[in-house]
Every structure is written in structure tokens, then in C-alpha cells.
Amino acid sequence: MEHRRRLLKLGLAGVCALAPRPLMAAAAPARPRPAAAAGDRTLAYLNLHTGEKVTATYWADGAYLDDGLGEMDRVLRDFRTGEVTDMDRRLYDLLHALRRRLDTDAPFHVISGYRSPRTNAALAQAGGGVAKRSLHMRGMAIDIRVPGRSLKALHRAARSLRGGGVGLYPRSNFVHVDVGRVRYW
Numbered sequence: 001m002e003h004r005r006r007l008l009k010l011g012l013a014g015v016c017a018l019a020p021r022p023l024m025a026a027a028a029p030a031r032p033r034p035a036a037a038a039g040d041r042t043l044a045y046l047n048l049h050t051g052e053k054v055t056a057t058y059w060a061d062g063a064y065l066d067d068g069l070g071e072m073d074r075v076l077r078d079f080r081t082g083e084v085t086d087m088d089r090r091l092y093d094l095l096h097a098l099r100r101r102l103d104t105d106a107p108f109h110v111i112s113g114y115r116s117p118r119t120n121a122a123l124a125q126a127g128g129g130v131a132k133r134s135l136h137m138r139g140m141a142i143d144i145r146v147p148g149r150s151l152k153a154l155h156r157a158a159r160s161l162r163g164g165g166v167g168l169y170p171r172s173n174f175v176h177v178d179v180g181r182v183r184y185w
Helices: 002-018 066-075 089-102 117-125 151-161
Strands: 041-047 053-060 108-112 141-145 165-169 174-178
Touching (some): 041 066, 041 089, 066 089, 089 141, 089 174
Parallel strands (some): 041 108
Antiparallel strands (some): 165 174
């Protein structure tokens, strides 16, 4: 057993000795990071019920940013009850991809983000075409439109991402996007 350990240590030392050395990072002075660098993920929303607007960077330097996530969660709250939830990060990533696919910086116009169970039950009882186990209650769905883009173009772009459910509601003037299983209507 001791013989194996020595061989492993020697082998590891040999691999480390052959590995390339990193370049010296101190040669160039550090530059300030721009507000929205290429790897950053930023989203913009206008909540049509509250009139609130937000543009927030929610991902930078390889990590989610609590401040940006919190700003977006607040704007996407259940506007009827004021309840806020942590929206599913996959939804934000899907919306970021959708924004890029549409090649737009326009804010998403939000019809419905998070919906509390109480609100969802009331809407379902009123016959509003609301699913009893809606993904809105789990922070996994959003109903949107995008200025300058037709609903059909938005629906087509969202479907092309294959990131979850996508529904077209032309009479209500929105597209539903969620991060549940892939399905279309």
C-alpha cells in the first residue's frame, strides 16, 4: 500500500512539473469592469399592472447576483397581494436567451409573473382560463409581450429555444413562457 502511495505522489509531481506555467497577470493594470460586460446577463421589465420598471444585471463573473435577482423578483411579484417569491433562475436565463434571439434591448412587458396560490385559486374560480397547478405559483412562468415584436414572432422565438412551455394568447395579447416540460399551444 505504501509503495502505491509513493508511486502516485511521484506521478502527480511529474504531471505538475510538466504543466504549463500561468502567465503573469500583474503585467497589465486592472481595468474597471463595464456595467454590462459581454458575459453578464441583464434583463429589463415593465410591469403593466404597477407601472414599475427595472433593468437589472442578475449574472456576472460566473455567478448569480442577489441584488439583481431581488430587484427582478420584486417587480415580478403578485401585484394583487404584494407577495414576492424567488423566481426560478432558469426562467431568467430563458428570458435572457429569448431577448438575444429577438435581438432587442426592449423591456419585457409583464402581464403576469409570480402568482400566489390564493390569487391563482381566485382566478381559476372566476373562470379566467388559469391552470389549478399553474407554474406561475412556483415562480417558473411569465406572461409577456415585447414592444416592436409581434406576438407570433415572440411565440416563434420562444418555441425555438425549447426551454419549456410556450403558449400564444392573441385575444389577451401575450405569450406565456415557462421552464416546465417542453410543450406548445
